[in-house]
Amino acid sequence: MGHRRPLPVVLATLLAGLAFPALADYQLNFPPPKTGLAQQIYDLNVLVMWICVGIFIVVFGAMFYAIWKHRKSVGHKAEQFHESTTVEIIWTTIPFLILVGMAWPATKLIIEQKDTSNPDVTVKITGYQWKWEYDYLQDGVKFMSVLSTPRDQIENKAAKGANYLLEVDEPMVVPVGKKVRMLFTANDVIHAWWVPALGIKQDAIPGFIRDAWFTANEVGTYRGQCAELCGKDHGFMPIVVEVKSEADYKAWLEAKKAKAVAAAADAGKVFGKDELMARGATVYNANCASCHMPNGAGIPGAFPAITGSKIATGAKEGHIAMALNGKPGTAMPAFGPQLNDADIAAVVTYQRNGLGNSTGDLVQPADVKALRK
Amino acid sequence: MEAHAMEHGHGAPKGITRWLTTTNHKDIGTMYLWFAGAMFLFAGLMAMGIRAELFQPGMQIMSPEFFNQLTTLHGLIMVFGAIMPAMAGFANWQIPLMIGAPDMAFPRMNNWSFWILPAAAILLVLSMFVPGGAVATGWTLYPPLYIQGGISYDLTIFAVHILGASSIMASLNIITTILNMRAPGMTMMKMPLFVWTWLITAFLLIAVMPVLAGAVTMLLTDRNFGTHFFDAAGGGDPVLFQHVFWFFGHPEVYILILPAFGLVSTVIPTFARKPLFGYSSMVYATASIAILSFLVWAHHMFTVGMPTAGQLYFMYATMLIAVPTGVKVFNWVATMWKGSLTFETPMLFAIGFVSMFTIGGFTGLVLAMAPIDIQMQDTYYVVAHFHYVLVSGALFAIYAGVYYWLPKWTGHMYNETLGKWHFWLSMISFNVLFFPQHFLGMAGMPRRIPDYALQFTEFNQISSIGGFMFGASQILMLIVIVQAIRGGKKAEAKVWEGAQGLEWTVASPPPYHTFETAPEVK
Numbered sequence: 001m002g003h004r005r006p007l008p009v010v011l012a013t014l015l016a017g018l019a020f021p022a023l024a025d026y027q028l029n030f031p032p033p034k035t036g037l038a039q040q041i042y043d044l045n046v047l048v049m050w051i052c053v054g055i056f057i058v059v060f061g062a063m064f065y066a067i068w069k070h071r072k073s074v075g076h077k078a079e080q081f082h083e084s085t086t087v088e089i090i091w092t093t094i095p096f097l098i099l100v101g102m103a104w105p106a107t108k109l110i111i112e113q114k115d116t117s118n119p120d121v122t123v124k125i126t127g128y129q130w131k132w133e134y135d136y137l138q139d140g141v142k143f144m145s146v147l148s149t150p151r152d153q154i155e156n157k158a159a160k161g162a163n164y165l166l167e168v169d170e171p172m173v174v175p176v177g178k179k180v181r182m183l184f185t186a187n188d189v190i191h192a193w194w195v196p197a198l199g200i201k202q203d204a205i206p207g208f209i210r211d212a213w214f215t216a217n218e219v220g221t222y223r224g225q226c227a228e229l230c231g232k233d234h235g236f237m238p239i240v241v242e243v244k245s246e247a248d249y250k251a252w253l254e255a256k257k258a259k260a261v262a263a264a265a266d267a268g269k270v271f272g273k274d275e276l277m278a279r280g281a282t283v284y285n286a287n288c289a290s291c292h293m294p295n296g297a298g299i300p301g302a303f304p305a306i307t308g309s310k311i312a313t314g315a316k317e318g319h320i321a322m323a324l325n326g327k328p329g330t331a332m333p334a335f336g337p338q339l340n341d342a343d344i345a346a347v348v349t350y351q352r353n354g355l356g357n358s359t360g361d362l363v364q365p366a367d368v369k370a371l372r373k
Numbered sequence: 374m375e376a377h378a379m380e381h382g383h384g385a386p387k388g389i390t391r392w393l394t395t396t397n398h399k400d401i402g403t404m405y406l407w408f409a410g411a412m413f414l415f416a417g418l419m420a421m422g423i424r425a426e427l428f429q430p431g432m433q434i435m436s437p438e439f440f441n442q443l444t445t446l447h448g449l450i451m452v453f454g455a456i457m458p459a460m461a462g463f464a465n466w467q468i469p470l471m472i473g474a475p476d477m478a479f480p481r482m483n484n485w486s487f488w489i490l491p492a493a494a495i496l497l498v499l500s501m502f503v504p505g506g507a508v509a510t511g512w513t514l515y516p517p518l519y520i521q522g523g524i525s526y527d528l529t530i531f532a533v534h535i536l537g538a539s540s541i542m543a544s545l546n547i548i549t550t551i552l553n554m555r556a557p558g559m560t561m562m563k564m565p566l567f568v569w570t571w572l573i574t575a576f577l578l579i580a581v582m583p584v585l586a587g588a589v590t591m592l593l594t595d596r597n598f599g600t601h602f603f604d605a606a607g608g609g610d611p612v613l614f615q616h617v618f619w620f621f622g623h624p625e626v627y628i629l630i631l632p633a634f635g636l637v638s639t640v641i642p643t644f645a646r647k648p649l650f651g652y653s654s655m656v657y658a659t660a661s662i663a664i665l666s667f668l669v670w671a672h673h674m675f676t677v678g679m680p681t682a683g684q685l686y687f688m689y690a691t692m693l694i695a696v697p698t699g700v701k702v703f704n705w706v707a708t709m710w711k712g713s714l715t716f717e718t719p720m721l722f723a724i725g726f727v728s729m730f731t732i733g734g735f736t737g738l739v740l741a742m743a744p745i746d747i748q749m750q751d752t753y754y755v756v757a758h759f760h761y762v763l764v765s766g767a768l769f770a771i772y773a774g775v776y777y778w779l780p781k782w783t784g785h786m787y788n789e790t791l792g793k794w795h796f797w798l799s800m801i802s803f804n805v806l807f808f809p810q811h812f813l814g815m816a817g818m819p820r821r822i823p824d825y826a827l828q829f830t831e832f833n834q835i836s837s838i839g840g841f842m843f844g845a846s847q848i849l850m851l852i853v854i855v856q857a858i859r860g861g862k863k864a865e866a867k868v869w870e871g872a873q874g875l876e877w878t879v880a881s882p883p884p885y886h887t888f889e890t891a892p893e894v895k
């Protein structure tokens with residue numbers, strides 16, 4: 001099917017006098033499948049669909065024939081038959097047999113989908129309100145992946161880019177032709193990790209670990225979205241998977257590891273105010289602004305303001321503890337497991353001395369370390 | 374003394390107290406139908422808001438929070454406030470008339486089942502105006518997201534409790550009426566199919582409404598009293614809620630559609646001038662669908678990550694439902710076959726029902742296939758699927774029923790031309806609205822998102838245009854009803870040439886009290 005543009009659709013569009021002609025895109029089926037599983041799902045769906053179309057034509061062919069020929073206005077007299085056991089048995093049995101025929105390939109496919117044994121690479125994926133964390137268990141590489149579409153594009157103040165809402169700061173990277181097993185969980189509410197071209201959708205559930213697998217058969221960038229309603233920014237937590245050649249994948253891993261070493265060195269450092277504020281602003285916008293809003297005003301009734309907040313202008317310890325541990329039973333997440341000491345020190349400093357607050361005190365990574373349990 | 378006299382008089386009492394204190398099945402049926410109509414328009418306006426926001430990529434007219442509130446309330450109100458009360462309205466009006474009973478078995482409880490509904494509606498509407506706004510979790514109310522919400526989340530739980538109590542009372546009434554108050558000679562297998570479908574639906578309601586009440590009560594205590602039923606950190610299980618919810622939720626969709634089957638099975642024989650084909654197989658098919666509906670709930674949860682055996686079982690059981698559903702469709706077509714067909718508005722909506730509901734049935738079969746559902750779950754494909762079964766299914770059947778009995782209820786013929794316009798505009802705009810959503814889902818658009826990637830633009834615009842057309846077309850229905858109430862050609866007792874059944878033996882409109890002495894059924 002792919003990217004054909006059927007006439008009725010085009011006509012409907014023209015009739016409506018719509019904008020966006022340059023982007024016209026009437027995809028009628030799944031995106032081109034890039035894994036064996038996705039290909040089989042695609043084929044099974046096409047098969048089932050044609051069976052349904054066939055049945056529809058037969059049954060409604062009969063109905064429209066009756067509508068045409070057996071109408072009162074052409075003088076047709078009603079017959080009074082109203083029962084036939086034979087007919088009832090036939091139209092119970094035939095559909096049943098068709099269903100058995102459809103269930104057979106589906107069964108084989110389910111068994112294959114569930115076979116996560118012998119992976120080459122394992123990645124643990126954790127859903128957060130509203131970002132994904134990728135943890136390469138064998139290699140000690142771990143990072144967050146957040147939407148990178150600028151706010152201006154969402155608010156219609158700037159032209160939208162080609163990958164609007166389907167772009168992230170740090171994509172997940174995997175090697176081509178290798179069996180990738182993913183372990184899914186979530187930190188706050190239920191999310192679902194979905195990349196159509198890979199044929200994977202799996203819920204990420206707090207307190208549970210689920211798994212799924214794929215082997216990508218082509219180098220490329222594949223995009224998807226969170227598929228389980230997870231709160232206000234559910235529509236803004238995309239997934240990007242970059243499938244690279246083995247060599248490129250190795251190089252990417254090495255670069256990631258080097259970066260982690262550099263970050264660890266920050267832990268013992270003492271920073272100046274400007275450094276903390278600049279880094280704090282970045283951390284705030286990536287992690288806190290979705291709830292507490294970019295200007296710190298929050299959303300009344302849902303997320304408290306940081307500006308003038310008792311906690312953000314009170315004792316340092318309480319503020320750091322809130323950032324580290326969150327508040328169970330509310331939407332305020334624990335950032336202790338997500339951010340390193342330097343990031344937390346920076347964002348707390350930023351909340352205390354920016355966004356309309358001015359406590360004047362600085363928080364250093366050592367302060368954060370002291371409060372970690 | 375005076376009230377006593379009025380109850381046994383032959384006319385209706387006057388004024389507002391008539392409606393507040395009435396125990397008359399016809400009055401209560403009328404109130405249910407008006408209530409459903411009002412809720413339908415209200416939740417329909419919300420859908421217009423949703424389609425307006427989705428007309429273009431980018432956030433235009435509302436915040437993401439408000440968008441989520443709209444999708445949630447639209448779903449909750451359409452299911453519990455519009456479709457279910459409309460079906461209850463038909464039950465109240467028609468079941469006593471169809472089985473030759475003077476009224477429902479428990480007239481005072483009947484008054485209560487209706488009058489607690491507005492309280493629930495008020496709670497839901499009020500919840501939009503409390504700090505933090507209405508519930509924004511979707512009508513499925515999944516925790517842990519539900520636990521995070523504000524005061525409106527508690528209000529909604531109370532609303533659900535009240536709605537459940539109302540449904541249970543109505544169901545007890547319906548079951549007792551049908552089992553005990555049939556006219557002499559009307560055996561079970563002579564009952565009109567509409568009565569059968571409601572009998573089975575009422576049993577479903579009594580079985581599953583308490584399950585829903587239990588699930589939301591657990592949400593309530595998790596939110597307010599420190600329990601951890603659904604909180605993994607406290608040893609609870611978020612997936613447990615989904616199992617319990619769908620154990621209610623799957624039978625619930627049959628609660629919405631079985632009475633619709635009954636309506637269509639009443640309308641088609643009338644305009645085919647031919648008895649319903651395979652009456653007894655229709656009864657058995659309805660009962661099998663009802664039983665199967667308890668055994669398939671986890672097909673809403675294929676992406677939760679069940680074990681292989683779970684995935685397989687729920688797939689097979691779900692696919693099986695296609696068999697009795699297919700039998701129904703074949704029987705309807707066979708009823709039309711070699712009939713003497715005419716196409717008044719009720720028949721048009723019934724034919725629209727059969728053909729569009731079948732499309733929804735086919736996409737349901739696609740979704741039942743667990744491996745395919747992995748791609749489809751929580752996308753616009755699912756949105757399209759359930760609107761094909763609930764809008765062109767349940768709603769079209771309700772329209773068929775309203776046009777069919779409107780002359781009986783009001784004593785006036787409705788405007789046939791306007792009715793036909795209503796059908797054709799609804800039918801066309803419905804498909805413009807929902808057909809493209811299948812493509813959107815397959816191309817990768819999740820449901821419940823307020824903004825989307827650029828490749829989804831065209832189909833969303835087509836869908837929105839269809840949506841506005843569909844919304845506007847429904848005003849015609851209101852006009853037709855008001856016109857028929859205010860006047861028009863006098864309707865005879867037997868309004869339709871091919872109509873069968875006891876309700877056509879009484880005048881149009883029927884006197885305030887009917888069948889005070891039971892009719893004899895041969």
Ligand SMILES: [Cu+2]
Nearest residue numbers: 191192226230
């Ligand atoms: Cu999410």
